[in-house]
Amino acid sequence: MLKLTQYRNHSEKIELIKSGKISLRKNVEEFLHEIEDKKELNAFNFVFDDVLLQADKVEEKIKKGSAGKLGGMVISIKDVLSIKSRPMTCSSKILKNYEAVYTATAVQKLLDEDAIIIGKTNCDEFAMGSSNENSAFGIVRNPHDTERVPGGSSGGSAVSVAADLCDASLGTDTGGSIRQPAAFCGVYGLKPTYGRVSRYGLTAFASSFDTIGPFAKSIEDIALIMSVISGKDPKDSTSHDIEVPAFTLNVDNVEKYRVGIPKEYLNPSSEGGLDQEIKEAIENQIDLLKENGYEIKEISLPHTEYAIATYYILTTAEASSNLSRYDGAHYGYRSDKANNLFDMYTESRTEGFGKEVKRRIMLGTYVLSAGYYDAYYRKAQKVRRLLKEDFDKAFQQVDIMLTPTTPTVAFKIGEKSADPLQMYLSDIFTTPANLAGIPGINIPVGKNSEGLPIGLQLMANHFEELKLLRFAKKLETIQ
């Protein structure tokens, strides 16, 4: 029977199923077996017990030729996305027994195209974290070195793809939560433009930053999933009414995009700087592009050094508001210690939320408080505009920006958990895209001397995901 490594992307898989070389049921059984086998990775919060049933139905459809675009693709879903009548915990004690009452638009679109949803993946609590160490379901381990973190917050999603526990995953990216774990785990991960994919059903962390995007082992599968989940949703006013391209990757007659290298990213001023091996790997890619006749331009994004501070002020402000609904009154965890309303709120939230979530709620509450709003929130909004303008100007000169995805490779479990500021700096290259609302993708570009994956990040202007994907494909072909 089919081995998981036998197909490189979904269209190959479909061919194998159609030609009878593999059975979808066996394929799913193998995934379930792998999940069981690699339980120590702790990638899943829930594995659905009806997944074989789903597989049988879809297999039938594939044979009849009536299956949708994603027929037979086995996808895991980050546990911050709603699927009706399935648990949704956001890896938090406060929602540990919560079952979703409706299905997120992005997930519904996957289901409409006959994707098989295998389960819900572990993540940092309410998507807050860069290491997947903040989870009520326990830490997730990096399959390349189980003593290391997989990155976060969509750690479980990245691992589920990297460790062959499924074909692809849907994660969320608020400040790097798709790209950073994709880099740490050596898979593709795309953060779409803000407004490209409906957020309806995505448990909000920071509403003006949150995006939903795919993890996969191939650029083709990333493109395929994007072609399904993109588009205006009447249920999300911030989703954009702009034509969704077919996301075809025919790269033969694609123009040679101008590539920009932001100097602030290769020589960061922040503490810790950039890992030497990552720097070399990125420079190798730049050289390769030059050899292939690409125009490489050094550009400047002068406000980069303010990105992390701006990001943490604005996202914690929004988070403090978004998370106020978890109070024990209507659903989710309610403390039994309280005997009045005020205590019910404080006890339920004190017991229900983890440390990092509480830290961010407090930060956010502080920056929105009377007397501090102007100094923090309003000022950060202004800086956000300046950061956006940096990108607007830069994209007048170049089509694509090429940077490292992370300043380091996957770090050791526990290494940064005592120092939130160090932890926050691991998102230094990814947060700017969320601040500006532009798309970014992680491309695996080999491993370091310890065998740990290195990620390259590409960014493009608003709604230019196709440019990113075509360029990534081109880059793959010239390796």
Place this chain on the structure above:
Amino acid sequence: MNEKYEAVIGLEVHAQLLTDTKIFCGCSTKFGSAPNTNVCPVCLGQPGVLPVLNKKVVEYTVLMGLATNCTVNRKSIFARKHYFYPDLPKNYQISQYEEPICEYGHITIDLKDGTKKKIGITRIHMEEDAGKSIHDQDFDTLIDLNRTGTPLMEIVSEPDIRTPEEAYLYLTKLKQILTYLGICDGNMEEGSLRCDANISVRLKGETKFGTKTEVKNMNSFRNVERALAFEIERQIDLLEDGKEIIQQTLLWDADSNVAQPMRSKEEAHDYRYFPDPDLMPVVIEDKMLDEIKKQMPELPDAKKNRFIEKFALPSYDAEILTSSRELADYYEKILTVTSDYKSASNWVMTEVLKVVNEEKIDITDFPVSPENLGKLIELINNKTISGKIAKDVFTEMLKSNRDPETIVKEKNLVQITDSSEIESIVEKILSNNQKQVEEFLSGKEKVLGFLVGQIMRETKGKANPQIVNDILRDKLSSLK
């Protein structure tokens, strides 16, 4: 009220808008459904839901802004207002804070002394209503979230109001405009119109404001007047005693007629407003504004002036007839049948409104159609029936709303205007009442009334009273 002082009052009015669906989801706004049935994931504040603005709410609010002379901001934004309460599932209310949809308006109220006064409107904004907490003895607290997300419009006045009476007039005018626009039913008792007041007092001539208090929970127009009078007196008494006024929120207790301070824990709020990232700015393009303007009905003041000018009505009549759009419509429909404007006005203000008030019905449910009332007026004016008979016909119409002409014919109520017929009746009455005729001739003029009465009785009230009078006088004077 102590003559040395004056009060400074600003009102915050919340008007529930008459849209079919809620402000940010598709749930029905129907009143009186079983608890927690008009709800969905969005208004329940489930994880991951997003608000989608109901365009009708924007339309209605812009209408109100235009009707109250506001500047309509072409771009406005929603903000989140945070406080924890079980009837607010998200623990924040979506409202507007910086950049509301309407600002800088005013309305004019007519004071008792005949002068007019402008009351400024600081802003009008859109927001969502909260649910209802029901404190039950058998349970701790029950929550009904049907009302959650019902659209509200908040209308904030400038501190231009000086007396409880002015506040009453301002509220009455607001309600009149809201109901004219058909965007709110204006029922304070049922909570579709709610009013909070900010009150301070100062010595007359003083330009600085005194310390203000806020009074809430006044659920009728009269309660607003009473609560304001109470609070003004309370503040003046404190100042007269050399005491300080504490800035606080008070709750009006209509049963005991006092305003009680809220517990301080309940009012210590930092709402932490910030722009709601889930909603795009509300942008009002020229086209939309033009379309909203086209929906604008004639407003109370304009209608009143037109009634005075076009129908030559006294200001008093015009005021009453335009007090509601429906009443004014009723009046104007009468005028499609008769052009006797003043008679129509008299009939509405006396006979019609008497029944409306006694029976506590809406004018729209009034049993006599305005067209039939117009016909009745015409029957009087063309002398088919007398005014007195008309009252009887009207009573009959109240029962059946039948065509007055039919009633008159059926009951044979047509007025007798034939002089020779009346003359013979007069002669008959005079000959049957010799004693009274003698008395009249001896100077007792009062007897005339008795004789007229006899004639009217003989004709079952149908004789034209003017002709009866003329003939009677003629006959009597010929006897002198």
